[in-house]
Structures are given as structure tokens and as C-alpha cells.
Amino acid sequence: MTDMPDTTTTSDPSYHVPAEGESDDAAGYYVPGEPIVDTKAPGGPIDERWSTRKFEARLVNPANRRKLSIIIVGTGLAGASAAATLGEAGYVVKSFCYQDSPRRAHSIAAQGGINAAKNYKEDGDSVHRLFYDTVKGGDYRSRESNVYRLAEVSTNIIDQCVAQGVPFAREYGGLLDNRSFGGVQVSRTFYARGQTGQQLLIGAYQALERQVQAGTVTTYTRHEMLELIVVDDGEGKKRARGIIARDMVTGAIETHLADVVVLASGGYGNVFYLSTNAMGSNVTASWRAHRKGAYMANPCYTQIHPTCIPVTGSHQSKLTLMSESLRNDGRIWVPKKKEDCDKDPRSIPEEDRDYYLERIYPSFGNLVPRDIASRAAKYQCDDGRGVGPEVDGVRRGVYLDFADAIARLGRDAIEEKYGNLFDMYARITGENPYEVPMRIYPAVHYVMGGLWVDYDLQSTIPGLFVTGEANFSDHGANRLGASALMQGLADGYFVLPHTIRDYLADGPFEKVAEDHPAVVEARESVQRRIEHYLTVNGTRSVDSYHRELGNIMWEYCGMERTEDGLKKAIDLIRTLRDDFHRNVKVLGSADSLNQSLEKAGRVADFLELGELMCIDALNRRESCGGHFRAESQTEDGEALRHDDLYAYVAAWEFTPEDAGESWATPMGTPVLHKEDLTYTAIEMKQRSYK
Amino acid sequence: MRVTLKIWRQPDAATAGAMHTYELDTVSPDMSFLEMLDVLNEQLNAAGEEPIAFDSDCREGICGMCGLMINGEPHGPEVTTTCQLHMRSFKDGDEITIEPWRSDAFPVVRDLCVDRGAFDRIIQSGGFISVNTGSAPEAHSIQVPKEAADRAFDAATCIGCGACVAACPNGSASLFMGAKITHLGELPQGQAERDNRVVSMVSQHDHEGFGGCTNIGECTAACPKEIPLDVISQMNRDLRKALQHGH
Numbered sequence: 012m013t014d015m016p017d018t019t020t021t022s023d024p025s026y027h028v029p030a031e032g033e034s035d036d037a038a039g040y041y042v043p044g045e046p047i048v049d050t051k052a053p054g055g056p057i058d059e060r061w062s063t064r065k066f067e068a069r070l071v072n073p074a075n076r077r078k079l080s081i082i083i084v085g086t087g088l089a090g091a092s093a094a095a096t097l098g099e100a101g102y103v104v105k106s107f108c109y110q111d112s113p114r115r116a117h118s119i120a121a122q123g124g125i126n127a128a129k130n131y132k133e134d135g136d137s138v139h140r141l142f143y144d145t146v147k148g149g150d151y152r153s154r155e156s157n158v159y160r161l162a163e164v165s166t167n168i169i170d171q172c173v174a175q176g177v178p179f180a181r182e183y184g185g186l187l188d189n190r191s192f193g194g195v196q197v198s199r200t201f202y203a204r205g206q207t208g209q210q211l212l213i214g215a216y217q218a219l220e221r222q223v224q225a226g227t228v229t230t231y232t233r234h235e236m237l238e239l240i241v242v243d244d245g246e247g248k249k250r251a252r253g254i255i256a257r258d259m260v261t262g263a264i265e266t267h268l269a270d271v272v273v274l275a276s277g278g279y280g281n282v283f284y285l286s287t288n289a290m291g292s293n294v295t296a297s298w299r300a301h302r303k304g305a306y307m308a309n310p311c312y313t314q315i316h317p318t319c320i321p322v323t324g325s326h327q328s329k330l331t332l333m334s335e336s337l338r339n340d341g342r343i344w345v346p347k348k349k350e351d352c353d354k355d356p357r358s359i360p361e362e363d364r365d366y367y368l369e370r371i372y373p374s375f376g377n378l379v380p381r382d383i384a385s386r387a388a389k390y391q392c393d394d395g396r397g398v399g400p401e402v403d404g405v406r407r408g409v410y411l412d413f414a415d416a417i418a419r420l421g422r423d424a425i426e427e428k429y430g431n432l433f434d435m436y437a438r439i440t441g442e443n444p445y446e447v448p449m450r451i452y453p454a455v456h457y458v459m460g461g462l463w464v465d466y467d468l469q470s471t472i473p474g475l476f477v478t479g480e481a482n483f484s485d486h487g488a489n490r491l492g493a494s495a496l497m498q499g500l501a502d503g504y505f506v507l508p509h510t511i512r513d514y515l516a517d518g519p520f521e522k523v524a525e526d527h528p529a530v531v532e533a534r535e536s537v538q539r540r541i542e543h544y545l546t547v548n549g550t551r552s553v554d555s556y557h558r559e560l561g562n563i564m565w566e567y568c569g570m571e572r573t574e575d576g577l578k579k580a581i582d583l584i585r586t587l588r589d590d591f592h593r594n595v596k597v598l599g600s601a602d603s604l605n606q607s608l609e610k611a612g613r614v615a616d617f618l619e620l621g622e623l624m625c626i627d628a629l630n631r632r633e634s635c636g637g638h639f640r641a642e643s644q645t646e647d648g649e650a651l652r653h654d655d656l657y658a659y660v661a662a663w664e665f666t667p668e669d670a671g672e673s674w675a676t677p678m679g680t681p682v683l684h685k686e687d688l689t690y691t692a693i694e695m696k697q698r699s700y701k
Numbered sequence: 702m703r704v705t706l707k708i709w710r711q712p713d714a715a716t717a718g719a720m721h722t723y724e725l726d727t728v729s730p731d732m733s734f735l736e737m738l739d740v741l742n743e744q745l746n747a748a749g750e751e752p753i754a755f756d757s758d759c760r761e762g763i764c765g766m767c768g769l770m771i772n773g774e775p776h777g778p779e780v781t782t783t784c785q786l787h788m789r790s791f792k793d794g795d796e797i798t799i800e801p802w803r804s805d806a807f808p809v810v811r812d813l814c815v816d817r818g819a820f821d822r823i824i825q826s827g828g829f830i831s832v833n834t835g836s837a838p839e840a841h842s843i844q845v846p847k848e849a850a851d852r853a854f855d856a857a858t859c860i861g862c863g864a865c866v867a868a869c870p871n872g873s874a875s876l877f878m879g880a881k882i883t884h885l886g887e888l889p890q891g892q893a894e895r896d897n898r899v900v901s902m903v904s905q906h907d908h909e910g911f912g913g914c915t916n917i918g919e920c921t922a923a924c925p926k927e928i929p930l931d932v933i934s935q936m937n938r939d940l941r942k943a944l945q946h947g948h
């Protein structure tokens with residue numbers, strides 16, 4: 012399966028139809044702002060930029076490092092690796108996570124593998140090819156300097172992880188095994204069975220715990236960041252200087268001050284309520300920073316994965332992904348006739364089955380890219396030909412059938428290849444996929460959007476750095492398989508430790524007092540919000556609002572988006588948000604473990620993020636990467652990108668509404684800053700897969 | 702389905718807890734066990750009773766955050782994590798007892814949530830290979846026989862959930878510890894610190910208040926990742942050698 016098959020055509024002017032004039036779908040929903048540029052990436056040949064930047068970034072004397080403090084929020088691959096590395100360097104590090112241990116972070120759930128341009132197979136891989144594949148996979152919406160650096164440091168990651176004892180798969184000769192993943196034509200994916208994320212995270216976690224023992228890192232588990240502290244440094248520069256965190260066990264509102272703050276708090280896929288993210292994954296750390304001045308870039312860029320286990324009912328709390336390698340042997344179909352949809356699929360004769368991917372895309376068939384496969388499944392279900400249990404009146408599932416593969420290769424061969432996935436499916440659904448076709452449906456899996464950062468991974472707030480899925484820079488409009496783990500560890504082990512020192516070379520910064528007005532304001536705003544949630548005393552649970560928001564986002568800002576749908580979604584979200592603040596019911600107290608209260612804060616932030624995502628999607632009247640705008644398609648109904656109009660990063664600035672509420676300042680009309688994307692080392696092309 | 706739930710409720714570590722009984726009659730066999738508790742919590746919230754606190758995060762059996770004693774068995778009747786247990790493993794009309802992990806080393810935080818910080822502290826004491834970022838040699842300079850790599854991997858699949866401790870009549874964390882010692886001890890990279898590692902980790906384990914191992918084997922039977930009992934033998938062997946080496 013290829014996110015981007017290697018059959019691109021060059022930009023044919025007849026194919027590349029620009030929209031009529033500069034359409035401005037989001038007019039009235041945003042305010043145009045000044046352009047934004049990355050000032051940190053050095054010029055010159057692309058393969059020398061990172062070396063140049065590392066050399067130019069100022070050093071911090073080892074004796075000074077122990078006077079410099081760093082707060083890191085999140086302990087996934089990006090956060091744990093950064094905390095360990097910066098601790099080793101001798102800085103004073105405070106590491107925060109909402110889970111009961113740093114080892115629980117959701118990087119742990121990644122299955123497939125991690126890419127690295129080692130070229131161990133001598134199959135033509137190189138740093139440049141990994142760079143090329145990643146930019147192309149992102150449909151030319153990522154920043155080329157950042158992506159090149161990612162490919163460049165990918166090889167160091169494997170060395171580091173092996174030395175830590177990560178048990179990667181090996182060949183009989185004792186050397187590391189690789190596989191080809193996500194349809195790329197070289198074998199560059201390192202893996203540890205189907206648990207690569209777990210093994211890499213445990214490696215980073217152990218390195219982090221080693222620094223705890225060494226006294227350089229202090230961990231704060233069951234702590235949630237609820238506000239960013241931004242302080243004027245007296246020279247007119249507002250810098251990130253700390254966070255307000257809630258001890259989730261005692262409810263204590265704590266002030267943590269530092270010289271610099273790093274957000275490694277992951278992605279916000281849970282804005283869709285149902286996703287493959289962990290239950291606790293949330294946007295609050297990023298959103299609080301956004302409200303304090305950090306721009307949010309390309310928030311509508313979401314990756315939807317086609318092979319997840321379908322929803323079974325309104326009780327559903329999360330979705331489980333199954334490796335898309337299943338599409339190598341399974342055939343996807345739905346019944347041709349609506350009346351067959353609730354029949355035993357084995358009783359439906361061949362001529363009454365519609366193998367729709369094979370029909371529409373004869374050359375790629377079941378192996379079309381993720382977004383195509385996902386959208387096609389949606390169309391079949393929208394058309395009333397979905398299968399599986401009816402949820403809210405619609406059957407949302409399609410068959411993934413292994414009967415032919417079992418007949419051709421034998422059951423043993425299929426078990427050998429996919430046994431663990433079949434077991435997982437059987438455990439969750441109670442059905443035996445060797446006997447009955449699997450049912451699959453797309454689910455939200457990853458977000459490419461996130462806080463805007465420059466080449467140094469610094470946000471628009473000086474002293475606030477953002478790493479991993481929480482930033483936006485490397486994957487453009489779509490992410491290649493096995494590249495999320497690579498980016499998290501690249502940022503944490505090899506990029507941030509170099510770039511952050513250039514900022515810290517100006518420190519230690521003047522000490523901030525706990526009674527500084529900016530600190531007091533941040534703390535009081537947290538207390539006001541908590542008190543607000545506990546005193547609304549309405550009638551609806553937090554989860555019910557979250558589920559409704561998720562439905563709106565999935566329906567109108569999911570696989571296919573339209574101008575009308577997005578405008579409707581914005582209205583619905585505004586109404587829902589208003590109702591939430593007047594009618595939510597949160598029981599219990601502020602001074603104890605209170606999971607409803609935790610969720611209320613997260614959902615309140617999702618209700619604001621959701622609106623911004625829709626505005627961003629409304630503005631981007633083009634189909635690119637994983638996103639399909641119905642208004643921007645070829646005559647054949649395929650995605651059409653508009654490089655002439657949208658080859659930019661949409662970086663959104665938060666604007667508060669004038670009329671404040673007692674509990675918080677509502678969001679106003681966001682300001683759009685555009686960062687133009689230029690490619691010097693690669694040519695922009697349109698994709699084709701028919 | 703209809704089930705009767707007897708659930709441990711405890712406001713915090715300092716306050717005594719008690720079992721409470723709840724009836725739930727809207728259970729679907731397709732629900733996961735934790736989704737069943739979500740439904741109960743929605744019902745409680747609507748009725749003005751505080752929802753039951755329980756831990757979970759990934760809900761796909763890998764993060765190790767969830768873990769309940771279900772009818773006296775860690776993670777319930779199947780060999781899996783609580784989040785991957787489904788209600789079809791129960792019958793209509795069943796009475797189900799739900800408690801937190803039972804161990805002195807895992808104090809109750811609230812209701813069904815416990816504090817497993819002791820596991821982190823055991824890892825801090827030596828559950829790692831000391832290699833600073835950037836100092837690693839080229840990955841292919843280290844060859845690992847496939848058998849050793851596979852055994853290391855089997856041990857490394859531990860998710861740190863604590864079911865082994867909850868299952869053990871002695872409240873021992875030997876399976877958890879043995880898994881880490883075996884994972885790192887099977888690899889050439891882990892040899893330099895092998896003696897120190899086992900001595901420090903065993904010492905920390907005892908300090909945390911976990912009990913000793915008497916080879917009962919409940920731990921491995923309860924382990925959702927089926928970590929084999931022989932990792933404890935490995936740990937004992939490594940400890941004996943380390944002591945012989947003068948540690």
C-alpha cells in the first residue's frame with residue numbers, strides 16, 4: 012500500500028486546473044495576517060544545512076547547564092528521548108505526563124516499524140531517497156529543510172536504539188532485518204514484531220529513568236499541564252517560562268517555572284472522539300500554548316487509516332487499528348444489493364459482490380493509498396451497502412475477505428503471516444476471520460497538523476519548543492508509514508538537544524517569582540476554569556458532548572469535506588460549545604482524583620480546536636495528501652492539488668473575543684499567517700494511481 | 702445482558718474502602734469490559750453519584766495502564782489485558798466482583814486506581830543500558846544471534862501492568878523484574894552492567910515491600926503477555942553469579 016505510488020506524472024498544465032480566481036471560502040471566518048517565515052534554517056545546499064545549523068547554534072558551557080532548567084510535557088518518544096538526552100547533557104529537567112508512568116505514553120501502541128536510511132539491503136536507499144519519499148508522501152506540503160534533516164538523522168536513531176538494547180528483528184546471521192513498508196520500493200523499515208513503538212518507547216523510558224536515578228531528571232506522573240506561563244522579559248520579549256500543572260491525585264494546582272518549555276504532548280486525533288489514540292490523548296497542552304500566542308499550523312491535516320475494526324455501538328470508546336499489510340492478501344468488497352447487507356457474507360454468491368477497489372482502480376486494486384481506500388469505503392456505506400451492525404441507522408463496515416488467499420496459499424500460510432492480527436480481530440469482534448470475512452472501516456489515526464515551529468523546533472513564543480506529533484513540520488499533508496516513530500525520536504534525541512542550546516545560551520534568564528502577575532494570572536485562570544466546570548451543574552455528561560463533537564468532525568471534517576458541510580460544522584460546534592459551558596455536569600471535587608473533571612478540561616479545548624480545524628479546512632479549497640475537498644477534483648473524481656494557490660503552511664493565530672466570560676475568554680476570529688513552501692531540492696509533481 | 706457488579710470504592714489512600722453493588726441491564730456482549738464500566742459511569746453521573754475511577758489509556762492491550770481484579774483474577778478470566786476482555790466472556794445474570802490490584806506495594810489511589818510507582822523505581826535502580834545519546838556505535842557493529850534476540854524480545858514484551866504482583870500470594874514482582882533482567886541480559890549490549898543490574902534491582906524490589914518468590918507460578922498464569930516463568934530462574938542465576946563476583 013502506498014501513500015504515494017511511484018507513478019507520478021509531471022505537472023501537466025491541462026491536468027492542473029486552478030480554481031476560478033482566488034476563492035476565499037473562509038472569508039468572514041478569519042482575518043488575513045502578515046506572512047510568516049522560518050528564519051532559522053540556513054541557506055545553501057540542502058545536505059549541508061543541518062551541519063551548518065549545528066555549528067552555528069551556540070554552545071552552553073557544561074558548568075552552566077546545571078543552572079538551566081527545562082520543562083518537558085509528555086513522555087512519548089519525542090518527550091522521553093529529549094528528557095533523557097538533555098538530562099545526560101547536564102541540564103535540570105522536569106518531565107510531566109498525565110499517565111501513572113512515563114512508559115504508558117501512546118507511542119507505545121505503534122505497530123509497524125521505524126524508517127531509517129541505512130541502506131543495509133543495498134537496494135538503492137539513501138538519505139536523499141528517504142527525504143524525497145517523505146516530501147512526496149506529504150504531497151508537497153512539508154518544509155523541505157526539516158524533512159531533509161529528519162532523513163539525515165534517521166540512521167543515528169537505529170544506532171542509538173540498538174545500543175540501548177531495543178530488540179529489533181534480526182536475521183540468522185545476527186544482523187538487523189528490514190522490510191519494505193507502506194508500498195515504498197526499498198527495505199528501510201526496522202521493526203520489533205508488531206510492537207515496534209513499544210520497544211522504542213521502553214528504550215527511551217529506560218534512558219529517562221536512568222537520568223532520574225542520576226538526579227538530572229525529575230518525573231511528575233499523573234500531572235496534567237493546564238496552562239503555559241508567558242512572562243515579559245523586561246525587554247519587550249514575551250518568553251515561555253513555565254507551566255501550571257494539576258496533580259491529578261491531590262488536585263493541587265502547581266506552578267513550575269523554568270528557562271524553557273518543551274511540548275511533546277502528542278496529537279489531537281481524539282477531537283474526533285473515536286480514533287486509534289489513547290483515551291487520554293488530548294490537545295490541552297498545545298491549545299493552551301496556542302491561546303497564549305503559539306500559532307497552530309495546518310490543523311485540518313488528519314490521517315485516516317483504512318483498516319480499523321468497525322464501531323459496534325454507541326458504547327464504543329475507541330477504535331483499534333490493524334496493520335494495513337492485511338490488504339496485501341485480503342480482498343475488499345460489499346454486497347451489490349442493499350438487501351444482502353445483513354446476510355451471512357458466505358451465502359452471497361460471487362456475482363452479487365462488488366470488489367469496488369479492484370473495479371475502480373484495476374492497476375492498484377486493494378493496494379490503493381490509504382486515503383483512497385478510506386474514502387471508497389465511506390462511499391459504499393453512504394450508499395447503503397455497508398455491512399455489520401447498524402449504528403445510528405447506518406452500517407459502517409466493508410468486508411476484507413481472505414477466502415481466496417486461504418484457498419490459494421493454505422490456512423497455515425495465512426496464519427504464519429497474519430496470525431496475531433487475526434487473533435486480535437477475533438478477540439475484539441468475537442468472529443473467526445479464517446471462517447467469516449473481516450469487517451473493516453477507516454478511523455482517525457494521526458494528525459500531521461500541530462503547533463507551528465521553525466527549523467529549531469521553536470514555536471512563535473520564544474522559549475517554547477514543540478516536538479513530535481505535537482508540531483507540524485515534517486509530514487506535510489500526509490505521513491508515510493513508519494515515519495511517526497522516526498520523527499519523534501529524531502526530534503528528541505538528535506534535533507532539539509542541538510537547537511535548544513542556542514536559545515539557552517542567552518540564559519539563565521532572570522528568575523520569575525511565583526507571585527509575578529503573569530504567574531498569578533495563569534494559576535488563577537486554571538482555578539477559575541476548574542471551578543466553572545464543577546459549578547455548571549447541568550444535565551449532560553462530558554462524554555456525551557465529546558461524542559457529539561466527534562460525530563460533527565467525522566461527518567464534515569473527516570474523509571471528504573465540502574464548503575457547505577464545513578460551514579454547517581462550524582455552526583454546530585459553536586452551538587455545542589455554548590451548550591457545554593451552560594449544561595455540562597461534572598460531579599466530585601477539585602481536590603481529589605476526578606476523571607470527569609480531567610475530561611471536561613480536555614473536551615472544552617477540543618470544542619475550540621474543532622472549530623479552527625473546520626476553518627482551516629474551509630480555507631484550503633484543494634485536495635491534498637489525505638484530504639479530499641469535493642470542490643477540488645479531477646474529471647475522474649480524484650484529488651486535485653492547487654500548488655498555485657495553496658503551497659503554503661496555514662499558521663493560525665488565536666484572537667480572544669472581547670466579551671469575556673467569568674471562567675475564560677472565548678475564542679474570537681483567528682488570524683491566518685501564511686508560510687510559503689518552496690522546494691529547491693525536489694520538483695513538485697501531481698500523483699496518479701489509476 | 703444484565704449483570705450485577707460488586708465494585709471496590711475508596712475515596713483515597715487514607716480512607717477505608719468498601720464494596721458497592723450496582724445493577725446494569727444494558728450490557729452488550731460486544732462491549733469491552735471497560736466500555737461496560739463507561740456505561741455504568743454514565744448511569745451514575747446521570748443519577749448524581751460520582752463515577753468510579755479506574756485507569757486505562759491505549760485500550761488496545763499494550764500500554765499497561767489498565768488492570769482490575771475481576772472475580773479474583775487479574776485481568777479476568779481470559780489471558781489478556783482488562784481492556785481487551787469483552788463482555789461475551791460473561792453470561793447474562795452474572796455477578797462480577799471488581800477490585801483494584803491487591804498489593805501493599807501498590808497503594809490504592811482512588812477506587813480501582815493504584816500507584817505502581819514502585820515499578821518505575823525498580824527500573825531506575827538498574828533496568829537500563831547506560832549509553833548516552835550520540836555515543837552509540839554503528840548498529841551493525843553489534844551482532845546478536847537470532848535465538849538470543851528472540852528470547853530478549855519475548856521478555857521485553859512485558860507491559861508493566863502489575864498483574865503478576867496482584868496474582869502472587871507473596872506480592873512478589875519477580876516476574877516483572879526477571880523479564881527486564883532477561884531482556885537486557887540476553888543481549889551483548891547488556892553484559893557490562895549485568896551484575897550490577899540484578900543486584901540493584903533485587904535490592905530495590907525488596908525495599909519497595911514486594912515479597913519473595915516461592916515458585917508458585919500464579920504470575921505467569923496471570924500475565925497478559927505470557928512472560929514465561931524461567932525469567933525468574935534467569936534472575937536468580939544472574940544474582941548468584943553477581944554475588945560470586947563479589948557484589
